[in-house]
Amino acid sequence: MTVLALSLPVEFEEPAWLWLMLLIPLLAAAAIRSLSGLDAPRRVLAVMARSVVIAVMACCLAGVQRVRRTDDLTVMFLMDRSYSVQALEGQQEDFIREAAKGMPPKDRLGLIDFARQAFLQQMPERGGYYIPAGRLPTMPGTDRTNVTAALRLAMAAFPHDTAKRLVLLSDGNDNMGDVLADARRARADGIPIDVVPLWYEHANEVYFDRLVAPTYAEPGEQISLRMILQSYKAVAGVVDIYANGELVEIPESQRRVRLAPGSNSFVVKLPVRSTVTQSYEAVFRPDEPALDAISLNNRARAFTFVSGGSRALLITSDPNQDRGLAEALRSEQVAVDMKTSEQLGEFDLPAMMSYGTIILSNVPAATFTEEQQKALAVYVKDMGSGLIMTGGDEGFGAGGWIGSPLEEVMPVSFEIKHKRVIPRGALVLIMHSCEIARGNYWAKEMAKKSVDTVSSQDYFGLLAYTYSPGGENWEVPLDVNTNKDAVKKKIDRIQVGDMPDFGATMQMAFTALTSGRGRDAAQKHVIILSDGDASAPSSQLVSDYIKAKITVSTIGIGWGNHVMETVLRDIAQKTGGRYYAAKNPKQLPQIFSKESKVVRRPLLVEEPFRPSVVLPGSELLAGLDPGEAPPPLNGMVLTTAKQNPNVLVPLIRSTSDGEDPVLAYWQYELGKTVAFTSGFWPAWGEAWTRWPKFAKFWAQLVRWTMRQDSLANFDTYTRVEGNRARIVIDALDKDATYLNNLMQKARVVGPDNRAVPANFTQTGPGKYEANLDVERAGQYLVNVQVYEGGRNLGTLRTGLTVPFSPEYRDLKPNEALLRQIAETTGGRWLDGGAARGDVFRHDLPPSEAKQPAWEWVLSWLVLPAFLLDVAVRRLASRLALSICVEVMILVVLLVGAGVHAGPWWSVAGALLFAELVGWTIRYPYIRPMLESLTHGVRTMAHAGERSEAALGQLKTTRERVRGERLAGGEIAEEGDTRGGAVEPPPIPLAGAGRRFDVGDEAAHAAAGDLSEALGGAMASGESGTQPPSARKGKDDAPAEDLTSRLLRAKKRAQREKKDE
């Protein structure tokens, strides 16, 4: 900022406040009266100062902004690094490097690369492109092109005070989001998007268009799989088919295919050999790989629901423990499959849909991935299936299920809220900066995840080495984890630094857990997230941990490489924790739910009790005799029944400290769930397994939760076109008449396990269609409830598969879209190398940067003006006042306007200006002094001249007289005597006290006497000096004025007194 900033225009946010300036004349009028005691210049200054204060305050209220105009330019390059243009990365980098060569020194260049996500690789910086060739970090998620993300990131990363231009290097095959909408936004912001098209064309290509399988099949039925392949040339090859991951044997004649140019269709017949949903995958392998440019698009998937009757799936962590339960169910004719988590295979939603209900028997949350947990929740609420969870030491909250998607669908909350005395756990996280790219990001994500997993009754704390203040700090002090959102926000803001050693933070954690806030915790656990390059803790500290029974788990973040494991492994092993080498970010959530559950041990109750029946009429307790109580149990997991009228709790454990649900159930959206918080046969429920009604009780639970499939018998078909899918229902009744005006409630669950509604509209007689976005490759399940006038006609279930990303289908650039982007935003079409020079052309309107200036105005104008106002009225001396004004002007200019940072001449100018104003103010005060000074000197000089002249005259007179005397005799002596009597006259007393012009008057007197003596001979030397009488009169005037004024005032006062 230089002095020039002052001269730049300003704008106001709310100009209405400027009306306050109307107060200025009023104030001025008032001030003239109230300040009448001051002399005129001071009055003017005071009024001016006050006016400035008012005006500036009005400006502040009006939100004054400084507007800076500049024609500096920032160019952001958006570099497409998706699969389709991977081969052209070098070409793109060359373009940017060449363009950077021509950039003016004040312009800035930034780089964003993108595929599925966008990343800022170079902040907008002056001077060029600084990333060496081939050194851009590996791009994750190249299976998509997301121009929108890049545009949004770029618009956020632009500096605000320059003109802006985007240069998009892409093939235009955008397959996420709506680019043109964001392009219009860019245009609204005045940002043109120049487009550099990336040209390519795949001439030899085969891709799997789709695989079509029937939606439903019976076990043992022969189904037809139809394969549709597109080819550019005649190609020979083989097709392999996998069912649920296993290769299906088909005759060689069917396996071997010859593709003609264009669309090719083949049919393979297969028997359905299982009772579970069949997921088929077909893969085409050309004999000559050269005839197929992209191999990722040579596979397609489809699935078929197998109506295997109502089956239940019992997932167990230990088959021995649950064998009794499975057998009991089978004895009641419930079809049940028991599997351990390892036997589940690809356990996605279609696989889950093979079963009507799923029992999770003492299974910890870490058994399932985050996606599988979501799928389980969707399986219940959107697919209308059942879920039963039983306890054990790894069920419910003790199994790390707190905060999981399943907690939402269960009738109990996994946290305990109704207890007076709550056994707490304490978890301390130690975050160490990770050297690898995005290491700290993942560490933070996991920290947030563990905040969720830890119950709100537990202690949570986070330690990190940070820089304000420098050192090891409790970024989240160890305390009860009640405000999870605030803690997560805080974690986002942490700037994790290089921690020299683990000892210091581990010592802090130890102190807090043993003598600080966490000392009463029943379970204490520490997790260290690190890449291992900090120094090991002392052996003394480690043995302290062992003594205090604080376990430490360590997680090495480095994706299999780049982790210094020795120290991490050592700490975990010695303290009884575990070491995890996280191979990829996807593993982290599971590691964390496993680790965080350590602190949930206190949720277990391991003492015998007899459950009490509180809802004897409950449908789940049918068969229980009145007054009969179920057998005792030896343990359970503490939970809290949800406060919802749909939640029924027929069995409880009653204690003096409240009631804990043992059995709770409800219907949640389309599905039904049951929580049985005991279990863990035979350790806790040994008496139950011997109870004669055990089998019946469990069969009742399973049957109640089982999904009720009353399928509406309509034809459906689905079709995927790019990013859109179409679902069509043909509704005919038994008599083949069209069913019109049906209502559909449809939910579509994609590969991300999120359910979204689909809207069906009637497009013809008995024909209904819905369109939906299918942005991810994978399987989509559609669940449609069909209603006719409020009556449910049944459920319709279908599915569709997006075999691979549309990214792998792009055979040439989408020129039309690219041109449209350029046209929409007023950008240019930069095709070919010659266009590089145009990138930094300054043909954009100058940018305006508005900066709020009220703080500046307040501190550098209001304050000085206010002080000036005080100074004007209070500082008695005008000299002091002038210095005050001078200093203030200097301060405002030098510091406020930043002139001190400017060139020397601006500093000198400010100084000069301040001096000028200062001297203007003190001039009236200084003037008389100066005048008298100059006057005295002048008069003395004149006096000298005069005396010489007088002497000359004297001499001439004497000569003349002597001549006369010589002519007349004795008179000469007399004349001499008269001449000898000429002496300096006495100094007149009347003038002695007057200022400094003593000598002047004396000279006058002397000259006057002389002239008298000489008989007016001085007349010629008098010019320039005033006659003494005139001077005297003038000099006395102010004194007389003052005296007479005082006299007059006295008389007036006396008169007024008399009048009273």
Next chain:
Amino acid sequence: MVVPAFHFRREVALLVAFGAGLWGCERAPLTDSGVMGVFGELGLAPGCFHYPRAIAADPRGTVLVVDKSGRIQRFTATGGLVGGWRMPETEAGKPVGLTVHPDGRVFVADTHYHRVLVYDASGLQVGAFGSEGTGDAQFQLPTSVAIDAEGFIYVAEYNGNDRITKWSAGLEFLQTLAVGPIEGRSLSRPTGLVFDDEQTLWFADACNHRLVRLSRNGEILTTFGRLGRGPGELRYPYSLSISPERTLLVCEYGGDRLQWFSKEGRSLRTWGRSGRRLGELSGPWAATYGSNGTVYIVDSMNSRVQILQP
């Protein structure tokens, strides 16, 4: 003309105080800090830094700085960029140690690749030694390199392998100098190797917050320092340098300051405090005396180098 009562001295004093106050609140903290200059700011542009961590002064008057973008940049004594080069690999991590050989070669402790790379003055790699491991001629996260008057090379490392090893001028492994407990405490992250005028080796036992003086044969001559923020106390000393007066300059990463010690361990003075302004430091990894007697401080979190007239 009426001359008002004139309490000249009082009023002028008030005015001066007022002006000085306004002026001072803007600028006072920077005076007397001794900072002569500063160079670098956050960025990838030449002359910018992304978390610089090590500095070395070339006896010919330039200084070299390595940062977390894996670049080694050479600057003039006043901070003008001369040139630079890049580390061959940076995915696993970046170097934290840098030393200039009297013959102009640059030794880089390529910490996360467990080796020392040797470059000629122009940045051409002319040698490398060490590999990952805990045996002889192997390293675990080497932090610092020093060269004695006879050309022997000394390397410090940590991560459970906390020791100092001695190498011949021909880059051959010779012996392990310091390993095992000193005064009852095992070495924890030795770093900041430097030779003084008597050809004894000083280093910082960073996580024990102390300094150690070794003979060239590995005998322990002196140790001093303990954790704290007072004079004579240390918080993660990360780098050492010998002043022209033969005192010891210590850069405290955790203390955000510099401290000078006599060879006997007496604290002579401290400089700096936490912050972002000039004269303030945030996580400084290294400080070194330049050939002109000024001190260059790598102010890591502020991504800059401050030049101090000590």
